[in-house]
Amino acid sequence: MALTQSGSTRDGWSSRTAFILAAIGSAVGLGNLVRFPAEAGANGGGAFVMFYILCVILIGLPVLLSETLIGRHGQAAAPESFRKVAEHSGKSTAWEHVASLGVFSAFVVLSFYCVLGGWVLYYIGTFVGDLFSTGVVGGAFSDSTVAEVEALFPAMISDGITTSILDLVFLGITLFFVARGVSGGIEKVALYLMPAFFVLLVGITIYGMFGGAMGQTVDYLFTFEPEKLTGPVMLAAVGQAFFSLSLGVAGMVTYGAYVGRNVNLGVTSGIIASADTMVALLAGLCIFPIVFAAGLSPNGGLGLMFQTLPHAFQEIPGGSLIGLAFFIMVGFAALTSSVALMEVPTAWIIDRFRFTRAVASGMVTVFAGALGVLCALSTGVLAGFHPLAFFPMFEGMGMLDAMDTLTGKITMPIGALLTSIFVGWIANKRLVDSENGLGGALHVFWRFLVCWLCPIALAAILLVGVFPSFI
Numbered sequence: 001m002a003l004t005q006s007g008s009t010r011d012g013w014s015s016r017t018a019f020i021l022a023a024i025g026s027a028v029g030l031g032n033l034v035r036f037p038a039e040a041g042a043n044g045g046g047a048f049v050m051f052y053i054l055c056v057i058l059i060g061l062p063v064l065l066s067e068t069l070i071g072r073h074g075q076a077a078a079p080e081s082f083r084k085v086a087e088h089s090g091k092s093t094a095w096e097h098v099a100s101l102g103v104f105s106a107f108v109v110l111s112f113y114c115v116l117g118g119w120v121l122y123y124i125g126t127f128v129g130d131l132f133s134t135g136v137v138g139g140a141f142s143d144s145t146v147a148e149v150e151a152l153f154p155a156m157i158s159d160g161i162t163t164s165i166l167d168l169v170f171l172g173i174t175l176f177f178v179a180r181g182v183s184g185g186i187e188k189v190a191l192y193l194m195p196a197f198f199v200l201l202v203g204i205t206i207y208g209m210f211g212g213a214m215g216q217t218v219d220y221l222f223t224f225e226p227e228k229l230t231g232p233v234m235l236a237a238v239g240q241a242f243f244s245l246s247l248g249v250a251g252m253v254t255y256g257a258y259v260g261r262n263v264n265l266g267v268t269s270g271i272i273a274s275a276d277t278m279v280a281l282l283a284g285l286c287i288f289p290i291v292f293a294a295g296l297s298p299n300g301g302l303g304l305m306f307q308t309l310p311h312a313f314q315e316i317p318g319g320s321l322i323g324l325a326f327f328i329m330v331g332f333a334a335l336t337s338s339v340a341l342m343e344v345p346t347a348w349i350i351d352r353f354r355f356t357r358a359v360a361s362g363m364v365t366v367f368a369g370a371l372g373v374l375c376a377l378s379t380g381v382l383a384g385f386h387p388l389a390f391f392p393m394f395e396g397m398g399m400l401d402a403m404d405t406l407t408g409k410i411t412m413p414i415g416a417l418l419t420s421i422f423v424g425w426i427a428n429k430r431l432v433d434s435e436n437g438l439g440g441a442l443h444v445f446w447r448f449l450v451c452w453l454c455p456i457a458l459a460a461i462l463l464v465g466v467f468p469s470f471i
């Protein structure tokens with residue numbers, strides 16, 4: 001095996017650019033393209049967007065840097081990296097369980113993320129079929145009514161066989177790249193798909209600039225109305241920032257472990273967070289002009305991506321082609337994230353049990369496939385199966401919603417909270433300072449954020465996530 005970025009014969013990124021692209025690939029995903037516009041729509045636009053940006057800078061970025069520095073110091077799977085930092089700081093190695101929780105979260109998120117990836121595959125297929133039947137000119141689905149187009153989504157999610165098969169296909173594609181290793185597979189997918197993703201995103205945004213209602217979109221996304229900044233809106237924004245930056249699941253610890261010592265983690269974390277935020281904003285600038293131009297309202301939830309947008313593509317010229325390009329772009333972004341999610345438990349199994357990468361990633365795939373199929377069926381035949389209903393916050397939730405809530409509102413915030421406490425208060429200060437690549441006032445400010453602001457803000461999210469009646 002060749003000598004890699006991490007300076008050892010262990011597999012790792014072949015260059016700093018490869019790491020940056022892979023980390024951006026991990027961060028940019030359904031969270032930016034589906035969740036961000038849906039949350040902005042559901043939470044009143046500008047106020048949410050402004051607060052979201054603030055959260056990325058003040059809470060997300062410090063935790064992102066904390067995660068990557070633990071990984072780079074440990075040069076191992078996430079729990080082992082936490083253990084090494086704890087050991088070198090003379091503290092209890094029980095801190096490794098923060099990362100064990102992250103491994104669990106990544107596995108659960110992977111399971112339901114691939115179900116959504118499967119939905120995207122379904123829409124890619126639907127747009128390809130439409131392109132062949134109705135041609136490039138005119139809107140998409142020209143021989144269907146609006147009601148028929150909107151009915152595609154409920155029909156798809158209640159067809160458990162199709163969604164389960166597509167879930168397994170998406171998982172299989174993810175396995176294909178993860179099984180090939182860090183430099184041979186994971187970084188290749190980012191190296192080719194991320195540039196293609198950016199071209200598509202910018203292209204569709206430019207289309208929206210000329211063909212869509214851009215002025216209305218800019219007003220909607222960037223007009224700050226302070227009265228709209230309520231408690232739930234702020235919490236939605238913090239949660240979104242974390243999900244979008246892939247934090248709290250030890251994902252960035254895992255990717256950080258393949259980074260060489262010569263890389264400045266402060267600078268690269270800044271690049272990753274800026275790119276992720278830019279993509280979320282561009283996604284808003286790409287989606288809403290098309291929605292507004294079709295005279296539709298920006299409702300929230302999954303309906304925005306899977307019902308409102310296909311309807312909007314019906315109304316605009318070249319809708320079949322733009323729609324197809326759009327869903328391919330979403331598929332690319334989802335794949336670079338699912339690859340990151342699979343790598344977290346895979347790296348752990350390799351480190352812990354000394355299995356080969358092929359066996360480890362295969363095992364993750366089998367278990368994530370089993371849980372994923374249960375999630376896929378939960379919007380159809382298993383809709384009445386509420387696995388965590390004994391706990392009030394999961395009441396009425398099927399497997400997919402329960403897994404999303406369990407990770408997004410409980411295990412991911414706990415992981416991020418404990419990570420900031422670990423880096424801010426437990427780990428040896430000199431060790432942390434030598435890894436973070438920051439100097440002067442920036443360093444002092446980062447320490448303040450990690451020690452105080454991040455733990456307090458994260459504890460608040462957790463409290464409100466578990467006890468919604470608290471606000």
Ligand code: PFF
Pocket residue numbers: 026027028029030031032106109243244245246247249250251252337338340341
């Ligand atoms: N950040 C990804 C998104 O916005 O879709 C989701 C994600 C990927 C979360 C990888 C966690 C992770 F480790």
